[in-house]
Amino acid sequence: MxxxxxxxxxxxxxxxxxxxxxxxxxxxxxxxxxxxxxxxxxxxxxxxxxxxxxxxxxxxxxxxxxxxxxxxxxxxxxxxxxxxxxxxxxAHATEWSDYDWQLIHEAPQSPALHMALDEVITAEVAAGHRPPTLRVWEWASPAVIIGSFQSLRNEVDPQGAERHGVTVVRRVSGGGAMFVEPGNTITYSLSVPEALVSGLSFADSYAYLDDWVLGALADMGIKAWYQPLNDIATDAGKIAGAAQKRIVGSDGGPGAVLHHVTMSYDIDADKMLEVLRIGKEKLSDKGTRSAKKRVDPLRRQTGLAREAVIERMIDSFRTRHGLTRGKVTDEEMARAEELVRTKFGTEKWTARVP
CATH class of the missing domain: 3.30.390.50 (CO dehydrogenase flavoprotein, C-terminal domain)
Known part of the structure; x- marks a missing residue:
């Protein structure tokens, strides 16, 4: 073995x-x-x-x-x-090099459709119908994405969200709320076979799946590290948060892990505070005194345009593990749009924890 x-x-x-x-x-x-x-x-x-x-x-x-x-x-x-x-x-775990990785980086999508695409693409990997996939998101509108188990009323100020035209959606993974606007964050998903993280604890799998992006940041001159359980940080503060969801394979498939990360590029912290209800307890738990410090932007640390940061991240992944460009298939898009209609775009799902 x-x-x-x-x-x-x-x-x-x-x-x-x-x-x-x-x-x-x-x-x-x-x-x-x-x-x-x-x-x-x-x-x-x-x-x-x-x-x-x-x-x-x-x-x-x-x-x-x-x-x-x-x-x-x-x-x-x-x-x-x-x-x-x-x-x-x-555990007969597989390695990154055992797979032909596919990249999906397409036009901006609505927040609810992004939630649905994560579920559909990871289910396809779990069933063995699609190769492991790195999907880089582009946002069509501002949004707050709350964790699967978060209380909607505890996390979001509805008046602030309405005033700033922010859509609230709930993802399938746990973790905390994320505030995003087009152009101010870098969000990506890894949909990987469960065998890639075999033999790893839940916590270890976060560090393992985040390691490539730490290397990509290092290539851009940023010394970053994994901060348990699900953060990526630098000396200047937190720059990213990750979340995961395990998905059982259908048709005898191997199962898969959805690991998605939102990185702060140039957050409007004042607007974020009007939309999110960030309590003093949460800030003190992160060892910071202000929300502005918690969302330290990649723009200032890299001096690069957002598009350049993304391109360098993709190039870094390709150098380490190989990567070919792919796309969301018509069938996958149809399934995702149906999930928006029946799940991610509904009040029942978004407010399932009121």
Whole structure:
């Protein structure tokens, strides 16, 4: 069995192993990480040898840590990262390079249609009918997107939304509310087979699926990091929030994960405060005193036009994982438009948590 895991902000860890009578055998850890002293790699292999194949990531990491020489220095590597690679090997996880990735970047769509397209495209990936897909959104109108379980009245000021012509929609994933206007955010979705995140905890899958965009930001001179559970941040503050939804495959398909991210490019914070009910508790939880700091714009940090930032992100993904341009099929669009009519565009869905 073979498993790989790129430690967020670190290096790739690869593990090869066998399982005999429920325990790990012939374990070999490798990768492009840095490790001193040399013999520490043998200590890691020996620590994993004989472990039960049901040992969780934390248990594997504990075995590794206990076996390492006191002078061990790891760079780009963690005991937990090795444990995750082992669990991915045992789960027969796939890798980014196993797939032919498709890009969808089309004309602006209404907020409700974006919600529907996320569901339809991810369901197609879950059923095995479409390749893993990166979809970059363009917005036709301003919107507030609330999480699946958020209270509508607690999150949105209806008078502020009406005054600024903001449409309120509810997505299928959890997480918090996002305020967007055409041209002021960068939003994208990854619809990936569930096998890509096999062996990862729910929290680890966020970091794993966000890693490529951290690399893209680094290419633009921005030092960013994953901030648990679902934020991307820099020294200047939070710049993005992610959310996920698991979708079961139909027709015997493998299942899929929807991972979507909204990044702040040039938010009108004053308008946002008139539309969203952002409480002091939420701001203090993020360690910030003002909403303006929480939506630090990518425009100021990159000095690039929004379109240039998007193009560089797409190029970065293509360089790392390969990417060919695709489109929403006529059948997918028809299904999405029907979902707008019956679900995402209805008061029943939007106010399902009043």
């Amino acid at each position: 073979h498993g790989e895991y790129k430690v967020p902000g670190g290096k790739l860890v690869a593990v090869d192993l066998d399982v005999e009578e429920g325990v790990l055998r012939n374990v070999r850890v490798a990768g492009d990480f840095f490790l001193e002293p040399d013999e520490a790699i043998l200590s890691i292999d020996r620590a994993l040898e004989g472990a039960s194949s049901s040992t969780d990531t934390a248990g594997l990491a504990d075995r590794i840590t206990a076996a390492l020489p006191e002078s061990t220095v790891m760079f780009g590597l963690t005991a937990e990262g090795i444990g995750i690679a082992v669990r991915r090997a045992l």
